[in-house]
Amino acid sequence: MRISIIGCGYLGAVHAACMAKLGHDVVGIDADTWKIGELQAGRVPFFEPGLPELLNDVLASGRLKFSPDIADAKGAQVHFLCVGTPQRKGEYAADLRHVDTAFASLLDSLEPGNVVVGKSTVPVGTAARLAENLAERHPDAVLAWNPEFLREGFAVKDTLSPDRFVYGIPDGEPGVRATAALDEVYSTSLSLGTQRLVADYATAELVKSAANSFLATKISFINAMAEVCEVTGADVTVLADAIGMDERIGRKFLNAGIGFGGGCLPKDIRAFMARAGELGADQALTFLREVDDINVRRRMRAVELTRGLLGGSLLGKHITVLGAAFKPNSDDVRDSPALNIAAQLQLQGAEVTVTDPQAIDGARRRFPELTYEHDLDCAIYDADAVLLLTEWDQYRSLAPQHAAQLVRAKNVLDGRNTLDSLKWRAAGWNYKGIGRP
Numbered sequence: 001m002r003i004s005i006i007g008c009g010y011l012g013a014v015h016a017a018c019m020a021k022l023g024h025d026v027v028g029i030d031a032d033t034w035k036i037g038e039l040q041a042g043r044v045p046f047f048e049p050g051l052p053e054l055l056n057d058v059l060a061s062g063r064l065k066f067s068p069d070i071a072d073a074k075g076a077q078v079h080f081l082c083v084g085t086p087q088r089k090g091e092y093a094a095d096l097r098h099v100d101t102a103f104a105s106l107l108d109s110l111e112p113g114n115v116v117v118g119k120s121t122v123p124v125g126t127a128a129r130l131a132e133n134l135a136e137r138h139p140d141a142v143l144a145w146n147p148e149f150l151r152e153g154f155a156v157k158d159t160l161s162p163d164r165f166v167y168g169i170p171d172g173e174p175g176v177r178a179t180a181a182l183d184e185v186y187s188t189s190l191s192l193g194t195q196r197l198v199a200d201y202a203t204a205e206l207v208k209s210a211a212n213s214f215l216a217t218k219i220s221f222i223n224a225m226a227e228v229c230e231v232t233g234a235d236v237t238v239l240a241d242a243i244g245m246d247e248r249i250g251r252k253f254l255n256a257g258i259g260f261g262g263g264c265l266p267k268d269i270r271a272f273m274a275r276a277g278e279l280g281a282d283q284a285l286t287f288l289r290e291v292d293d294i295n296v297r298r299r300m301r302a303v304e305l306t307r308g309l310l311g312g313s314l315l316g317k318h319i320t321v322l323g324a325a326f327k328p329n330s331d332d333v334r335d336s337p338a339l340n341i342a343a344q345l346q347l348q349g350a351e352v353t354v355t356d357p358q359a360i361d362g363a364r365r366r367f368p369e370l371t372y373e374h375d376l377d378c379a380i381y382d383a384d385a386v387l388l389l390t391e392w393d394q395y396r397s398l399a400p401q402h403a404a405q406l407v408r409a410k411n412v413l414d415g416r417n418t419l420d421s422l423k424w425r426a427a428g429w430n431y432k433g434i435g436r437p
């Protein structure tokens with residue numbers, strides 16, 4: 001099929017490359033000419049394992065092109081909207097400016113029978129509103145809402161072989177047409193047995209908000225248990241293993257630590273609360289406020305645990321933070337718990353050095369006042385405390401004996417509960433985990 005992708009950020013760039021990989025002719029469009037230049041030259045402007053190889057592969061096939069000009073969307077049968085919906089400044093609600101602008105500019109390039117597919121995470125009700133606009137200008141075009149569930153770090157795999165497709169479609173013949181178009185786009189995955197659920201717009205939009213809210217709740221639940229473990233001497237990692245063995249609960253997303261961050265979960269639960277408030281259903285989601293509070297509290301707790309490790313004062317202490325990205329295998333530092341903790345420690349008088357295999361440039365732009373060091377050994381040299389805050393493999397496998405020779409004092413905070421506490425203690429370290437004795 002001929003496909004256009006409007007918005008070539010994280011979601012759009014991955015989607016464009018993957019759709020070309022599936023055999024479609026794809027044009028990726030973005031107003032940012034620098035980004036378009038990079039992508040067209042085969043350079044991915046962010047870190048995502050496997051994407052550079054895939055991008056170069058499909059560029060060479062001639063099935064993928066990039067353009068800064070929305071007029072180049074003309075000729076495509078299916079147009080995917082993949083722009084960002086960040087949190088509005090000073091508010092909980094989502095900022096839909098990019099969705100509205102992209103949609104309005106796309107209207108000039110549509111042709112009879114085209115299918116517009118929203119993938120951005122939007123407040124419930126957005127698709128119905130856009131569908132009305134579409135009907136006024138192009139009565140024979142149709143809008144579908146097809147939320148995206150990819151995870152950063154696994155984006156290529158999640159897009160090429162997702163665990164499900166959700167189509168939000170209108171009633172009647174237009175809905176049938178939208179479903180048929182999406183089935184053709186995703187025919188490879190569907191033929192391999194990927195489930196697809198067809199629903200109305202509101203349900204499809206809510207599926208995405210509900211999924212991210214559930215994941216956030218799971219993480220905050222285990223972090224709340226970590227708080228209780230901390231006052232009782234219990235071990236939250238054993239607790240998570242034990243409750244996770246119940247199939248109804250499951251072990252995934254029950255890793256206690258410094259909490260969730262990134263460009264999705266924090267802003268999505270807030271946007272969901274804001275939208276529920278507008279709809280008069282705010283009571284239904286007040287628990288998400290608690291989910292958010294528990295999450296933010298973990299960051300303060302990490303600062304206090306560090307202070308405790310350092311004998312009660314942070315003043316003048318050298319602290320090394322391992323990891324700046326919001327999670328491993330990503331260079332994304334949006335709302336990163338690790339960086340937030342690093343900045344708080346620095347504010348409270350410590351001298352903080354941050355290291356990360358991929359995220360230093362982005363972190364430096366956000367927090368220029370912190371010190372950054374690419375080399376792991378140099379970063380931990382002379383530290384009074386080492387904090388593992390993003391569980392990259394190279395930090396998980398750090399040898400405690402080796403690290404012990406570099407630091408000034410053997411204090412370690414395992415902010416993701418991924419180190420072997422017995423090994424670290426055996427090497428003479430004062431080890432502190434989260435929610436563990």
Ligand code: UGA
Pocket residue numbers: 121148149150151152153212215219252253254255256257258259260261262263264265268326327
């Ligand atoms: C999340 C969802 O997992 C995706 O399904 C969704 O498509 C995406 O948001 C989105 O809305 O676009 P992502 O933000 O890439 O994906 O990251 P996650 O893997 O969900 O991790 C989020 C945060 O939770 C990270 O900071 C991670 O360190 C933290 N986390 C995760 C925990 O603290 N504990 C856990 O057990 C799991």
